[in-house]
Amino acid sequence: MKDSKFKKLDWLILPILGxxxxxxxxxxxxxxxxxxxxxxxxxWAASKAYVVEPFAKRGEMDQGILRFTWYSLxxxxxxxxxxxxxxxxxxxxxxxxxxFAKTFDPIIQIxxxxxxxxxxxxxxxxxxxxxxQASELGALFTIAVCAMWPTVLNTAVGVRAxxxxxxxxxxxxxxxRTKTLFKVLIPATLPYMFTGFRLSLGIAWLxxxxxEMLTGRPGxxxxxxxxxxxxxxxxxxxxxxxxxxxxxxxxxxxxxxERRFKTA
Amino acid sequence: xxxxxxxxxxxxxAYGANGSRTEVLRDINLSIEEGEFVxxxxxxxxxxxxxxxxxxxxLQPDAGEVKLxxxxxxxxxxxxxxxxxxxxxxxxxxxxxxxxxxxxxxFPAKSEAERVAxxxxxxxxxxxxAAHDKKPSELSGGMRQRVSVARTLAxxxxxxxxxxxxxxxxxxxxxxxxxxxxxxxxxxKQTVVLITNDPDEAILLADRxxxxxxxxxxxxxxxxxxxxxxxxxxxxLNHDPQFKQIRREVIEFLLRSRKHRQAxxxxxxxxxxxxxxxxxxxxxxxxxRRRPIRRSEVQREEIQIDP
Numbered sequence: 001m002k003d004s005k006f007k008k009l010d011w012l013i014l015p016i017l018g019x020x021x022x023x024x025x026x027x028x029x030x031x032x033x034x035x036x037x038x039x040x041x042x043x044w045a046a047s048k049a050y051v052v053e054p055f056a057k058r059g060e061m062d063q064g065i066l067r068f069t070w071y072s073l074x075x076x077x078x079x080x081x082x083x084x085x086x087x088x089x090x091x092x093x094x095x096x097x098x099x100f101a102k103t104f105d106p107i108i109q110i111x112x113x114x115x116x117x118x119x120x121x122x123x124x125x126x127x128x129x130x131x132x133q134a135s136e137l138g139a140l141f142t143i144a145v146c147a148m149w150p151t152v153l154n155t156a157v158g159v160r161a162x163x164x165x166x167x168x169x170x171x172x173x174x175x176x177r178t179k180t181l182f183k184v185l186i187p188a189t190l191p192y193m194f195t196g197f198r199l200s201l202g203i204a205w206l207x208x209x210x211x212e213m214l215t216g217r218p219g220x221x222x223x224x225x226x227x228x229x230x231x232x233x234x235x236x237x238x239x240x241x242x243x244x245x246x247x248x249x250x251x252x253x254x255x256x257x258e259r260r261f262k263t264a
Numbered sequence: 265x266x267x268x269x270x271x272x273x274x275x276x277x278a279y280g281a282n283g284s285r286t287e288v289l290r291d292i293n294l295s296i297e298e299g300e301f302v303x304x305x306x307x308x309x310x311x312x313x314x315x316x317x318x319x320x321x322x323l324q325p326d327a328g329e330v331k332l333x334x335x336x337x338x339x340x341x342x343x344x345x346x347x348x349x350x351x352x353x354x355x356x357x358x359x360x361x362x363x364x365x366x367x368x369x370x371f372p373a374k375s376e377a378e379r380v381a382x383x384x385x386x387x388x389x390x391x392x393x394a395a396h397d398k399k400p401s402e403l404s405g406g407m408r409q410r411v412s413v414a415r416t417l418a419x420x421x422x423x424x425x426x427x428x429x430x431x432x433x434x435x436x437x438x439x440x441x442x443x444x445x446x447x448x449x450x451x452x453k454q455t456v457v458l459i460t461n462d463p464d465e466a467i468l469l470a471d472r473x474x475x476x477x478x479x480x481x482x483x484x485x486x487x488x489x490x491x492x493x494x495x496x497x498x499x500x501l502n503h504d505p506q507f508k509q510i511r512r513e514v515i516e517f518l519l520r521s522r523k524h525r526q527a528x529x530x531x532x533x534x535x536x537x538x539x540x541x542x543x544x545x546x547x548x549x550x551x552x553r554r555r556p557i558r559r560s561e562v563q564r565e566e567i568q569i570d571p
Contacts, residue, residue, distance in 0.1 A: 165352035168322055171340045173369040173419075183365065187356045 038234045046234035060218060061226050065242055072208050072219035073246070075136070079143025080204040084197065087148035091155025091196070092185075101156070112149045116207040119145050120214050135215035139208075146207045150199035158192025159185060190261045198254035205247045220246075268295035269455060270319075270423055275328035277314055288314050290481045292328070294474070296423075296457065301449055303458045303466035304484070305514060306476030307522065312459045313349065315476070316427040319457065320346045332422065342370045345421030349428045351408040353400040353415075360396050363387055363415045370419045386418040387411075390444070406437035410444070417448065423455045431461060439498065442468060450494060463514045467507055468496055475514050477521035485517050 023040050030039040038046070047065075049056075054066030094101045094108075123138030123145075130137050166188055170180045212221030220239050227235035272294040278287040288311040296302050306312050317323040319330060321340040330337040332344065340346075353362050364383045371379060387393055390410040400408050409429055416424060426445070430438045446469055449456050460466050466473045467490055475485040488510045492501070501507045 165348060165350060166354060168340070168346075168348070169352050169354065171322060172320065172342065172344075172346050173366055174341055175369060179369075184354065187354070190356075 036233065038237065043234040043237050046232065047238040050235070050238060061223065063218065063223075065220070065223075065238065068218065068220045068223050069242060069246055071217070072212065072221065075139060075211075075217070075219065076143060076201075076204050076208045079140045079207070080147055080201055082140060082144040083148035083200055083204065084151055086144065087151035087196070087200065088155055088193065090148070091152040091193075092159055092189075094152065094156035095159025095189075096185075108149070108152065111145075112153075114146075116142050116146045116210045117214070120211055124215070135217055139211035139215055139217065142211050143204050143207045147200045147204035150203065151193070151196035154192045154196030154199070155189060158189035158196075161192065162188040191258075194254075194258040194261050198251065198258055201250055201254055202247065205243075205250060209243060269298040269300075269333060270294075270296040270457070271331040271334075272319070273329050273331070275315075275318060275325040275330065277311070277318060277323065277325050286480045288480060288482065289318075289325075290483050292484055294484060296455065298455055299453045301454075301456045301458070301469060301471045303460060303470035303473050304476050305460055305463050305466045305473060305518065306482065307478045307518065308461055310476050310478055311480075311482045312461075312476060313427055316346070316425055316457075316459050319425055320344050322346075342366070342419040343422045345416035345419050345424050347409075347412050347416050347424065347426045347429045349431060351400070351405075351412045353408055353411055355400050358397050358399050359392055359403070359411050360384075360387060362400070362411055363418050366415045367418050383418065386414040389417070389448070390414040404437070405433050406441055409433065409441060413445070413448070417452070417454075423457065424449070426456065426458045428459055428461065430465065438465075442498075445469060446495065463511055463518075466514070467492075467510050468498060468501060473510065473514055475517045475521070478518070485521070488514055 026037075027039050030037040050065040054064040056064040057067060094104065119142045120138060123141035124134055126141060127134045127137035162185060166184050167180075170184045175183060208219065209221035209224065211217075212219040213225040216222055216225070220242055224236055224239035227233075227239070272292055275289060275292040276287065277289045278285050280286055292315065294302075304312065304315070314323065318325050319337070321330075321337045321344065324338070337344070354365070357365065360383060363386055364379065367379045367383045367386075371382065374382070384393075387396060390413055392407060392410055392414065395403060395407060400411065403411070409432075413429070429445075430441055433441065442465060445456075445458075448454065449469075456470075458466065458469060463473070470490055473488045473490060475488075476482050477485060490506070490510060492504060492506055
């Protein structure tokens, strides 16, 4: 009896225990190893204003945490959309044409592991002429360039994995090229594409922080970097937790959408 | 003489690169009259699907030609309706949409309402109106194959090509669908080529049964005409002397064709260690450097005996 009752609640109890354990570890480390690290209590006290009034705007770099999150999300959405718009067709070309794949695969494999920190300066240089807009365009460029690879590669794999049977159906029905693309290839590739989209979103969210840190734009990452310079270490932790939660929520949302297409 | 409806003239097909080329089909000749139901029986792996793909135009033969109504077949098309072995339904479309896709493609001149009605008619013909909105993943194997048959028949093909349509089904569903295929082909006077590995199925359904010898180099054997009156009753058929005789002859022919292939011996070789290294064994130029194999390390050797 007791055992089954525990089983029913363990989805709630176990994660709480896990969080508790990390909080205790945090407290111990801040008390012993690193005296500069604010303990959980101090962090909460310093962050309360930002959490309780999440949409307050007190100054350019002093705003509620959700307001900052919103700025970051808008920028990510733009960069992510750009990544999908470029990445999906590119993935289709790679999957459909062996020649295309052979030509561009090496360069893709070389560009893929380059860190966002390396792309950002190039992005800024690229849009130097844009004046005030330079930092935004540079950040968008960085997000798009870093986030598109999972979409490109998953789409390409998906297109190559379309069963020959489906293509035979298209051939027997004498479907035109565009019809084959829209009626057979794209629906058959959708599950792979959405896996790519989910991974891309994760990366886009990772990149935003680096991009904001270096460009000093308002947002979670910008706030984090500013508070580090202002020696308010509590807010760094607040930002880390926010980034983590938002990333987790985004991933969950995408996997819900992804699962809807998995039935295929 | 009038040319046959479907004419296959000395078709051959081989797979693989030049070095290790295996001939799958050799010198296939076949002519089929309009309205005839022909069954081709053969071993699995004999090249049945290859033959079907060539008839459908999905594959090009290395030599020879396939002609439908005197016109050479060069590419696939809706006039040769192909029922695939593994159904090949598009999983993101429901039953109706799967059939409709074919109808839309083949009858672009008809109005939307006419095409919907046409689709409904064929969904109903295979008794799937109840499953109209279901996705293929929600259907049993037999139902999926019925959708596939409906999709193919809805195209009004000149000839229906069935590539082992029932081989993935359980025995009861199989019997059920066999009766349905017999009914459909009889009511539509449809020309059918059925490929199967089951001689009983072939004799039950077809006007003519042709065995395909065991591969490689498979070719067609003599035709066996089945003159049993239709509709055929599978229970009565078991006692029909003609059925028994055709069945015996077809199976005997198939077994004989196979015997020729099996005349090979595998034996263990024990050889002294003093032989020189076998330098003719292929080794990769880059990568793991394998030393040449000594004769004594060759565990087995296959010797082909030509009968």
